[in-house]
Amino acid sequence: MVTPRRRLLSAACFLVAVLVPARLAAQFLLVPMDDEQRNHLKAYGLTYNAIKDGLRAEWFLNYRGGSFLLPDVADVRRRAGLDGVTVEPLSASRLGAIRAEIAGGNMDAIPLEKAPRVAIYTPPNAPPWDDAVTLALRYAGIEYATVFDEEVVRGDLSKYDWLHLHHEDFTGQFSKFHIAYRGAPWFIQQVQSAQSMAQRLGFPNPPALKKAVGERMRQYVENGGFLFAMCGATETLELAMAGFDVDIAGNFADGTPVDGNADAKLRWQRSFAFTNAHLEQSPFVNAQSDIDGHQVNVPGRRQPLGTFTLFSFSAKFDPVETILVQNHRTVIPDFYGVTTSFMRRVLKPGVSVLAEEEGAPWTKYLHGNYGKGSWTYLGGHDPEDPQHGIGNPPTDLSLHPNSPGYRLILNNVLFPAAKKKPLKT
């Protein structure tokens, strides 16, 4: 007589017999991210879309430039073929050997669980080619939504896991472009639409609106959001948060001069990254503060471009920082932006410096936690257009499929997909 216990055992044996061979036979695809990779940027899109489709993926930190592991399924192979992404089939035994190698070195395997919902803060009708992150996402095939002041003030940020800001001026001073472009039609239109947006949303002027928007972003990070900012958005968001109740905008922007005692009144405990910076009060100097080391638009202060070096972190103990610097190059040519770099002397204690120019007083790439969320700042406008000027043609990323600078941006996009692992200490 077959007892229930015996039946259960038989069933279990059957399951093992069926499933184990299947598991053993399973194949994987390694997406190498070292110099073997033909298209690094689209490799991120391949991985993102695999996760979005419900497939399990892993990020092999520091293994061959930060490779990805994907299941070997027809759709992944098809997409890799279409995009020209190099993939290497792996047997389970080879995968086991790789895992052993990862376990023994400064490497780690991080599961990628859920494709983050991505939002880009950009004015309505802005061309997609005006922003390095948008360029990267479109090229890689990663979907995103756009939000602007109205959506932010309405509270829509909570719908997204990841928010990107580019060269918006959160002090509401239009990047002080009135100095050089006050007669340019595009500038006049930008000012008019900002004034009308402020009016529509119940704010007296653009600086007041932008401060409110900056405050929403601070709350977004505090509540667990991931914020990634580049170019002028980094510096001006900090100024807007620290100067929430101080007049930091010039007469040309809000009709009143900057508070002469603004430096002393700034509350840096409200900001993410910087402290004790000096606000540039002159309306005739095209700089916001002394946070930026390069001061690209200030003749006489402008610093030349060099190269910046990515730091190396412990993959097992500092996985977040390690994720953000995954690359096949460690030294990368610098590139200008309205804000190009961040002076070391104004960094808050506890901010992680991810990249710096050796021997220079500035840093390039920063990360930190705030509340339940985190933020990352990357100075500069476009990694493949180092001297970017207004009116320059957009960067064609099909000519830069292996761009190490753009990889830094895409590391940030995938970062929220990583499953948090308990630290081993």
Add this chain to the structure above:
Amino acid sequence: MRSRRARSRGLAIPLLLLGAAVAQAQQSGAEQRGLLLEQDDKYREAAAAYREALTQAPGSVMAMLGLERVYAQLGWPDSLLPVLDKSIAAAPREPAFRAVQIRTLRSLGLTDRVHQAFERWTRDMPGDAAPYREYARLLLQDGQLRTADSVLQRARTRLGTGRGLELEQAQLRAAMGEWALSAASWYQALERAPYLEQAAVLSLVATPVEMRPAVRRDLLAAGGNVAARRVLAALELHWGAPQEAWLVLRDLPRDTATFTAWREFARRAEEAEAWSVVRVALEALLRETPSADLALRAARASLQGDDPAAALELVRQAERGLDSAQAAVRILPTRLEALAALGRADEAQRVLDAYASHLTPELHRRHRAIVAWAWVRAGNVAQARALLGTDSTSEASEVNGWLALYSGDLAGARATLRVRGRTTPELVTALALLARTKADTSAATGRAFLTLARGDTLRAATAFEEAAAALEDARTLLLAVAARLHAAARDDARAVRLWSELATTFAEAPEAPEANLEWARALRRAGKHSDAVARLEHLILTYPNSALVPQARRELDLARGAIPRAS
């Protein structure tokens, strides 16, 4: 009677002059010796000679520059510093010594002392641009753009003008990506030093597309700066705008400088193979300075630019003033080529006959081959063949190969057609066909190639379709040729019909990847982006090893909007 004192004074002056002459001779002797030793690579000895010259005359610039060179060779630049100090004390207003000093300090990596030397120089010569110029140059070479910028700004403030610093200003602005400011500075620099043209072109050639209008505006600023216009013309050629390049130069005042500029422009345009513009420029020059050589060059440009009628007119101009013997040698080949391209075979034959007495037998045979082409172009293959007869020279063989092909004799063509010198798309297609098919004859194929040779693209496309039906083993190749011709005639509908047939019915053919790509491009032109995407995906996945896959991926990115369309 003159006093003794007066006599001795009278003697002293000639003695002083004699002493100065002797010192000068000794100094020159030491310098000359230094130069000769330097030329013989005897740097230690040359250094001693230059030092001797400087001991005798601390203000000798030539000796100081020589010493700078040989100390650099010996790796002793620091030894120059004490010598420089003495010379500067002796001749504090000599800019060459100051320039050598800051160069030497810089080569030693003594940055602070470079700056101090520069400051001393500005103090000693307060109204002079030279210190700012030399220091800014060094800073630019070292990539210290910000410091160079502040030095030049200071110069403008202190001197009250930027004169004498335009070159450095222009180079700095270009290095900083401030293209319009750079162009404005180059304009000023070129007014004073037209020989900087090449430097200006090199500096501005990297101007991004969007900034070029500003550069154009600044280089065309009011005033007749011919050098600036020549720079802009060269830039336009580099930027792929030959027509605009000519417009920049066209309206200059008619003088020798302008004619030189036109001549140089025509040469550059020839290098760029911008034939229609070459012709226009040469014709303008011809009106001002008529010559047979210019007319002939313009005629060749017209022929290269597919305008044989204009070439013929220019040939007539070139012929004026030449006797028959000269014309036979210099003008005849171009005239015959123009007539052949126009299909005026009778006239070509008459011209050849008229000049026959002035031609060597070899030249006559060569020109006869051109006339045979004229008959082909006129559609009379039999007459072409009769003209060549049994001629077995290489020119005749080439024409005979084509004649065999035109008459459908594929075996004859296969035996004769070869790549001789310049290849043409027609030759490549013919050789590919002859390699693909095993057939020895095909009248339809011959007709198709003959129609193409006669310049009738539309009929040729149809003829190649008919040939494809007749020649089974080269069918896909001939269909692809027909499709390309339809596309060249801007008949997308007929081209797409053929590309789609090739892509779907003949998916294994070598032409299938090209057919998919061209079909997708046509779909994108018609605004059918999703259909284009599907076609491109099919191409990439079905033919992953095709050489066309990179192009297909780029088209795919464009169709998906993944990269900017303007690029």
